[in-house]
Structures are given as C-alpha cells and as structure tokens.
Amino acid sequence: xxxxxxxxxxxxxxxxxxxxxxxxxxxxxxxxxxxxxxxxxxxxxxxxxxxxxxxxxxxxxxxxxxxxxxxxxxxxxxxxxxxxxxxxxxxxxxxxxxxxxxxxxxxxxxxxxxxxxxxxxxxxxxxxxxxxxxxxxxxxxxxxxxxxxxxxxxxxxxxxxxxxxxxxxxxxxxxxxxxxxxxxxxxxxxxxxxxxxxxxxxxxxxxxxxxxxxxxxxxxxxxxxxxxxxxxxxxxxxxxxxxxxxxxxxxxxxxxxxxxxxxxxxxxxxxxxxxxxxxxxxxxxxxxxxxxxxxxxxxxxxxxxxxxxxxxxxxxxxxxxxxxxxxxxxxxxxxxxxxxxxxxxxxxxxxxxxxxxxxxxxxxxxxxxxxxxxxxxxxxxxxxxxxxxxxxxxxxxxxxxxxxxxxxxxxx
Amino acid sequence: xxxxxxxxxxxxxxxxxxxxxxxxxxxxxxxxxxxxxxxxxxxxxxxxxxxxxxxxxxxxxxxxxxxxxxxxxxxxxxxxxxxxxxxxxxxxxxxxxxxxxxxxxxxxxxxxxxxxxxxxxxxxxxxxxxxxxxxxxxxxxxxxxxxxxxxxxxxxxxxxxxxxxxxxxxxxxxxxxxxxxxxxxxxxxxxxxxxxxxxxxxxxxxxxxxxxxxxxxxxxxxxxxxxxxxxxxxxxxxxxxxxxxxxxxxxxxxxxxxxxxxxxxxxxxxxxxxxxxxxxxxxxxxxxxxxxxxxxxxxxxxxxxxxxxxxxxxxxxxxxxxxxxxxxxxxxxxxxxxxxxxxxxxxxxxxxxxxxxxxxxxxxxxxxxxxxxxxxxxxxxxxxxxxxxxxxxxxxxxxxxxxxxxxxxxxx
Numbered sequence: 001x002x003x004x005x006x007x008x009x010x011x012x013x014x015x016x017x018x019x020x021x022x023x024x025x026x027x028x029x030x031x032x033x034x035x036x037x038x039x040x041x042x043x044x045x046x047x048x049x050x051x052x053x054x055x056x057x058x059x060x061x062x063x064x065x066x067x068x069x070x071x072x073x074x075x076x077x078x079x080x081x082x083x084x085x086x087x088x089x090x091x092x093x094x095x096x097x098x099x100x101x102x103x104x105x106x107x108x109x110x111x112x113x114x115x116x117x118x119x120x121x122x123x124x125x126x127x128x129x130x131x132x133x134x135x136x137x138x139x140x141x142x143x144x145x146x147x148x149x150x151x152x153x154x155x156x157x158x159x160x161x162x163x164x165x166x167x168x169x170x171x172x173x174x175x176x177x178x179x180x181x182x183x184x185x186x187x188x189x190x191x192x193x194x195x196x197x198x199x200x201x202x203x204x205x206x207x208x209x210x211x212x213x214x215x216x217x218x219x220x221x222x223x224x225x226x227x228x229x230x231x232x233x234x235x236x237x238x239x240x241x242x243x244x245x246x247x248x249x250x251x252x253x254x255x256x257x258x259x260x261x262x263x264x265x266x267x268x269x270x271x272x273x274x275x276x277x278x279x280x281x282x283x284x285x286x287x288x289x290x291x292x293x294x295x296x297x298x299x300x301x302x303x304x305x306x307x308x309x310x311x312x313x314x315x316x317x318x319x320x321x322x323x324x325x326x327x328x329x330x331x332x333x334x335x336x337x338x339x340x341x342x343x344x345x346x347x348x349x350x351x352x353x354x355x356x357x358x359x360x361x362x363x364x365x366x367x368x369x370x371x372x373x374x375x376x377x378x379x380x381x382x383x384x385x386x387x388x389x390x391x392x393x394x395x396x397x398x399x400x401x402x403x404x405x406x407x408x409x410x411x412x
Numbered sequence: 413x414x415x416x417x418x419x420x421x422x423x424x425x426x427x428x429x430x431x432x433x434x435x436x437x438x439x440x441x442x443x444x445x446x447x448x449x450x451x452x453x454x455x456x457x458x459x460x461x462x463x464x465x466x467x468x469x470x471x472x473x474x475x476x477x478x479x480x481x482x483x484x485x486x487x488x489x490x491x492x493x494x495x496x497x498x499x500x501x502x503x504x505x506x507x508x509x510x511x512x513x514x515x516x517x518x519x520x521x522x523x524x525x526x527x528x529x530x531x532x533x534x535x536x537x538x539x540x541x542x543x544x545x546x547x548x549x550x551x552x553x554x555x556x557x558x559x560x561x562x563x564x565x566x567x568x569x570x571x572x573x574x575x576x577x578x579x580x581x582x583x584x585x586x587x588x589x590x591x592x593x594x595x596x597x598x599x600x601x602x603x604x605x606x607x608x609x610x611x612x613x614x615x616x617x618x619x620x621x622x623x624x625x626x627x628x629x630x631x632x633x634x635x636x637x638x639x640x641x642x643x644x645x646x647x648x649x650x651x652x653x654x655x656x657x658x659x660x661x662x663x664x665x666x667x668x669x670x671x672x673x674x675x676x677x678x679x680x681x682x683x684x685x686x687x688x689x690x691x692x693x694x695x696x697x698x699x700x701x702x703x704x705x706x707x708x709x710x711x712x713x714x715x716x717x718x719x720x721x722x723x724x725x726x727x728x729x730x731x732x733x734x735x736x737x738x739x740x741x742x743x744x745x746x747x748x749x750x751x752x753x754x755x756x757x758x759x760x761x762x763x764x765x766x767x768x769x770x771x772x773x774x775x776x777x778x779x780x781x782x783x784x785x786x787x788x789x790x791x792x793x794x795x796x797x798x799x800x801x802x803x804x805x806x807x808x809x810x811x812x813x814x815x816x817x818x819x820x821x822x823x824x
Contacts, residue, residue: 059748061755091755092772093770319819328539331503331539335469340472341473343503360539400820401820403730404816407731408734
C-alpha cells in the first residue's frame with residue numbers, strides 16, 4: 001500500500017479558519033475499519049429542521065450509500081450524516097444494501113429521527129463487504145464525542161490516502177445575522193484496490209428551503225467540484241452534501257434567485273471552491289496546480305467541456321509537468337473536445353502571455369516569461385475560442401512520475 | 413528531444429510479408445524536412461482508375477492536409493498520395509493552405525493528373541510553417557525512386573518517433589483472382605512540441621467502386637483504428653486512406669453488402685487491425701498490450717464506449733502496469749462510461765478467469781492465475797454487461813513511467 005506519502009507540495013500553507021456552525025455537532029472517531037486504528041468514522045448531528053441538498057456521482061455503477069442518498073435527498077430533510085473511511089461499500093450487492101440499512105437504522109435510533117433523515121457515505125476499498133457491525137458499534141462513542149469545534153477530527157476521519165486533511169470556512173452577513181459555512185472534503189489519493197473518491201460535507205446555519213438549497217448547490221457544484229479533475233476517472237462514490245440547520249437569526253430563503261440567496265450562494269460557492277481546489281492540490285503526484293480559463297465559447301457548457309478536455313489531456317498535463325510551453329497540445333485538446341471551435345480564431349495564453357492568436361503563433365513570441373511562469377507551482381492557461389460568450393474555469397494538476405508510482409508501483 | 417528510444421518490447425518479432433500491389437508504386441526519400449536527414453517524404457503513384465476511401469480526424473482543429481483530403485475524398489478518385497514527416501502543417505493558417513496547394517499542384521504535374529486526385533498528409537511539429545519548397549523539390553527524386561517493392565522505405569518515411577516501422581499485408585481470393593492488400597502506418601510516439609498522429613495508408617488491387625469502398629473502410633476503421641487508444645488524445649492530423657487500383661482480374665464490387673465484398677472487407681479489416689495493433693504496441697512507454705472485450709451491452713456502440721472508457725482510464729492502465737488485478741477500477745470505468753449498465757449484472761474476467769459476477773466478487777476467487785497472466789505482455793480483459801447483445805473489442809497499452817518520461821522529462 002502507498003502509505004505515508006509526503007504531504008503534497010501544493011497543500012495550503014496555513015490551516016483554515018473554522019467557526020462552529022449553530023445546530024451542528026460533529027465527531028471523528030476510530031471504528032476499527034481502517035487496519036491502522038486511525039479515525040475512520042465521521043458523525044454529524046444536525047438540529048431538527050435542517051434542510052439538505054447534494055450532488056452524487058453520475059457513475060452508473062454507484063456504491064450502496066450513493067443509492068441510499070439518491071433515494072432520500074428529494075425530501076430535503078436531514079438529522080445526521082454518517083461516513084466511514086477504509087471501505088467504500090461498493091460492488092457488494094445485497095450485502096452492501098443491508099450494511100447501509102443497518103447503519104441508517106442504528107444512527108436514527110441514536111439521534112432520535114427517521115432512517116430516511118440519515119445520510120451516508122463510504123470511501124475506501126471496493127468489493128469487500130463492509131462490516132456494518134463496526135460502524136454501528138462505534139456510533140455510541142461517536143455520539144459521546146460530538147462537539148461544535150471538532151472539524152479537525154471530522155476531516156481526519158474521512159481521509160483515505162489524502163496527504164492532508166481538507167477543510168474550509170466562511171461567514172456571510174444576511175439580514176444582519178452572521179451566517180457560518182464550514183465544509184470538509186476528501187480526495188483523491190487511492191491505493192490498490194481502492195479508487196478515487198471525492199467526498200465533501202458542508203454545514204451552515206443559514207435558514208433556507210431544501211428546494212432553493214438544492215438549486216444553489218447544483219450550480220455551485222458545477223462550478224467547483226464538477227470543474228476539477230485529477231485523472232478523468234469518476235468514482236462510484238462521489239458525494240457532496242450541504243446541510244443547513246436554519247439556526248441563524250435570518251429570514252428564511254425560499255427562492256434561489258433573490259439577492260439574499262445570491263449572497264449566500266456566493267459564500268457557499270467560495271467554500272466549495274476552496275475545498276475543490278484542496279482536492280486538486282492533493283492530486284496524486286501533483287507538483288503543479290493548473291487553472292484553465294476558457295472564454296469565447298458557444299455556451300458556458302461548451303466552455304466547460306473544452307476546459308475539461310484540456311484538463312484531462314495526458315499530453316497537456318505531462319507538458320506542464322515538464323515545464324514545457326507546449327501550446328500545440330492545448331490546441332489539440334480544444335480540437336478533440338467535440339465543441340464548436342474555429343482553428344483560425346483560437347487564442348492561447350500561458351501565465352498571461354499570449355502565445356497564439358488567430359490560428360498562428362504570435363509574431364515575435366518570447367518564450368522566456370512563459371518558461372519562468374511554468375517553473376512555479378500555480379499555472380494559468382487561458383484559451384479564447386473567439387466565437388461566442390461562453391466561459392468556464394476548470395482546475396487540474398500535472399501528471400508526473402508520482403502518479404504512476406502511486407498507482408502502478410505499489411501493489412495491493 | 414526524445415530521440416533514439418529503444419524499440420518497443422511489444423514490437424512484432426518477425427517482419428510482415430508484403431507483396432507488390434498491381435497498380436501501385438511507392439517511394440520513401442529524404443526531402444530535408446527532418447533535420448536528421450532521414451527519409452521524410454512518402455510518394456505513392458496510383459494507376460488510372462484507382463478509387464479511394466478514408467477516415468479523417470474528428471478534431472475540430474484539423475491540419476491543412478486533413479482539410480484538403482476532406483474536400484476531395486467524396487469524389488473517390490486518386491492518382492497519388494504525398495506524405496511528409498517532420499512537420500504536421502497544422503495551426504499554420506493561410507500558410508498551411510498554400511503549402512498544401514503547392515504540393516498537390518506539383519505532384520499532379522509530375523504524375524499527370526488533377527490536383528484533386530492527389531491526397532496529402534503531414535506529421536511532425538505543429539505551429540511551424542512547412543517549407544513546401546522542400547517537398548516540391550524532392551518530388552522528382554521520389555518519382556525516380558518509385559517501385560512496387562519499396563514498402564520498407566515507405567513505412568520509414570512516415571515515421572516520427574515510432575520505435576519501429578509499421579506495415580502489414582494480406583491476400584484474398586476473389587473471382588479466382590489473388591487480390592493483394594498492403595498497408596503502412598505510423599504512430600504514436602511524440603516529442604514536444606509534437607503531438608500524436610496516427611497515419612495509415614492501405615493499398616489494394618481490388619476492383620471496387622469508391623462508394624462501396626468508403627462503406628467498407630468506415631466500418632473497418634471503427635473496428636480497428638477507432639478501437640485503439642494510447643492516451644485518449646486525438647490528433648489534428650489522424651488520417652486513414654485506402655486506395656484500390658482495380659488491377660486485379662476480378663469483377664468490380666459495386667455493393668458493400670454482397671458476399672464478395674464481405675471477403676474483401678474481412679481481409680482489409682485484418683490488415684487494418686494488424687496495423688492498428690502495431691500502433692498500440694508502439695504506444696509511448698508501453699510494456700503491455702491490453703485487449704478489452706465488452707459483451708452484453710445495450711448496443712455495439714455502447715459496448716465500444718464502455719470499452720474505450722476502460723481503455724482510457726489512467727487507473728486501469730496503471731493497475732495493469734503494476735500487474736495488479738484491480739478489477740474495482742474496471743467497474744469504476746464501466747460506471748463512468750455513461751452507457752446503460754447494471755452493477756448487479758456485471759461480470760469481469762482477466763486472462764480468462766472470472767473475478768466478479770452479478771455485482772460481487774466470485775466465491776473462492778483465486779488470484780494466482782490472474783497474477784500470472786498479468787506478468788505477461790498481452791493482457792485480456794473481458795467485461796460482460798449482462799443486459800443486451802452489444803459487443804466490441806478495443807485495444808490499449810499500459811500507462812508507465814516511460815509515458816511520463818517521454819512526454820514530460822524531455823524538453824523541446
């Protein structure tokens with residue numbers, strides 16, 4: 001197993017500022033699922049009246065907990081979130097469903113709610129039965145450990161091979177009340193026979209209807225977690241859940257389109273972007289964070305597809321790993337995206353320096369400033385398609401020997 | 413530059429058996445485009461009456477020669493093919509078009525045909541103007557060198573960073589006549605700032621209408637060149653051309669659906685499959701050839717998409733590089749393909765050994781024979797989706813440190 005990987009060189013330098021979120025208590029404890037004895041069970045207790053929204057993997061072979069969340073999310077009510085690491089409870093057939101039901105029933109009994117108000121996620125090895133007895137057995141200890149400030153333990157408990165624990169927070173003024181938002185995330189280390197799993201849980205004391213929350217979360221997810229890629233592989237378990245306790249002294253948001261909703265959505269998106277970028281910063285073998293800004297596409301959706309085509313291109317990612325200003329590979333990736341583009345209108349810039357314009361290298365292009373930019377940790381690629389107003393920004397990391405070592409050299 | 417890479421360990425052990433093709437003369441000469449002085453100009457002279465069909469990159473940023481071929485292929489008539497290596501003539505704007513026109517005009521004058529009967533391809537550096545003067549200047553030497561048996565020089569002249577020259581041949585009896593098919597191909601080495609380019613030119617003396625030939629080539633391309641992937645990156649220049657001189661003593665094939673067409677199509681597909689597999693065998697850093705057979709999908713097209721999703725997954729490719737029987741990653745890749753699948757009906761086998769069935773690991777699964785299979789050079793993965801009759805086979809190679817070294821460590 002690829003254990004004890006060094007902390008990513010792209011990890012944030014300082015810890016995030018995390019405040020308690022009224023109506024939320026969290027705990028991270030050891031349930032004995034990870035063989036190392038490390039924390040592997042995350043429990044969040046949510047105040048009555050909490051609304052929930054989320055986004056789940058589009059994989060057609062989802063894990064049992066994803067099936068569970070998909071069934072219960074439309075009701076928009078939550079009282080608890082239970083997450084284990086060390087076992088993904090994926091591809092376990094009927095045994096997987098049984099483990100999910102047993103866990104939800106036990107947590108509901110402990111918290112005093114319906115099983116359908118308990119949301120679940122699992123991450124780790126797949127195709128090995130999850131011993132739900134260990135989860136159920138540790139719930140009492142988790143409940144005893146619940147507290148408003150346990151974010152570090154919570155983030156720790158959902159890690160698998162992440163080289164650092166991921167959390168982010170923000171506050172926003174609404175109706176004169178200070179609304180808190182705190183989230184944790186994990187991804188995207190993996191050890192054979194594991195797979196990448198991106199999990200994120202965000203908590204706020206905002207007062208908001210589930211339907212409005214869902215609309216805001218969907219849009220924010222598209223612009224954050226759905227705009228990052230490490231290696232183009234989609235997990236069976238990807239889960240983003242956002243729980244709003246309503247404990248803040250504000251009027252209830254009922255419509256996702258109002259100005260008040262806009263202020264909340266902006267703050268929420270900021271926390272989600274921070275978490276999403278932390279996932280990329282911990283991309284396997286990552287030495288550089290790459291931001292790809294696409295403008296001038298036919299639509300925003302087209303811009304995002306073009307951006308992801310560039311971000312997923314092994315040739316672009318290896319070129320940047322090699323600090324090579326290989327804009328030809330960027331053009332190639334635009335061409336293969338399947339979206340409308342006109343070679344003779346394309347503009348490509350790296351680190352703010354225009355390299356190609358109107359389908360040709362810029363006259364008198366000086367590679368020196370681009371080469372300097374590529375030696376840094378954060379790389380900016382800008383592509384203008386030149387045919388419309390669609391725009392999107394996506395993020396990825398470079399593809400290095402580290403990725404191969406983590407995924408090929410270490411055996412399960 | 414990543415020069416003098418060692419010959420791929422997956423290269424064919426013995427050279428292909430290539431026969432002359434009546435009505436075709438070829439040459440490979442040095443035009444001075446490659447700085448090394450190596451052969452870089454391929455000329456094929458085709459007998460009057462030759463029909464042609466082909467498949468071109470779906471990239472929306474194609475090279476100038478691809479634009480040219482797309483314009484003239486519908487007429488289905490060819491008298492010459494001119495290919496240079498060392499410069500892709502891509503992303504060169506108007507200068508690229510001018511180079512194409514000058515080359516076609518000069519070749520047409522030399523051969524005695526219309527420019528629209530001259531087909532072109534270029535491979536190598538992109539974004540640098542192609543000096544068509546060098547191509548035009550070397551045409552006389554190429555014409556003087558034309559011969560029926562020059563396949564080795566021809567295959568050599570279209571190489572860029574391929575570690576071996578690629579050719580394949582077959583014969584088939586039709587109407588009592590022996591029909592010959594010979595093809596050459598190049599791909600998929602690349603050196604910054606180059607990109608992968610897959611080129612293939614196939615010649616036959618079969619007598620066949622252009623429309624029927626196009627239908628056969630389209631189907632064969634889907635099952636061969638479009639069923640291989642090294643790194644999911646689509647070139648601006650991918651080109652497959654099949655020329656049929658009609659010199660064989662057979663009756664003309666006018667319909668792609670008859671039995672006679674079937675015999676020819678089968679032989680042609682065999683040659684194209686051989687060439688396509690040689691491209692994969694020369695995949696950058698490849699240590700293993702991977703065949704992925706998908707059955708039981710909703711449609712053949714769905715099966716191919718699922719197969720390519722597996723074949724393009726960096727996690728699957730690194731697991732196989734690490735000789736790790738990580739079937740969980742295969743399930744993940746099925747799930748992300750976006751095609752209809754049911755986790756609980758999925759069957760996965762590696763090296764003929766069933767690992768998972770009905771969404772769960774097989775009882776008493778013994779990894780030992782699978783581990784032995786994974787130590788070999790040719791890996792067989794079989795996935796049964798269990799919901800329909802769609803099937804497809806695709807091929808790829810593993811993802812190794814060699815890929816990173818070739819594309820990241822060497823600078824342009």
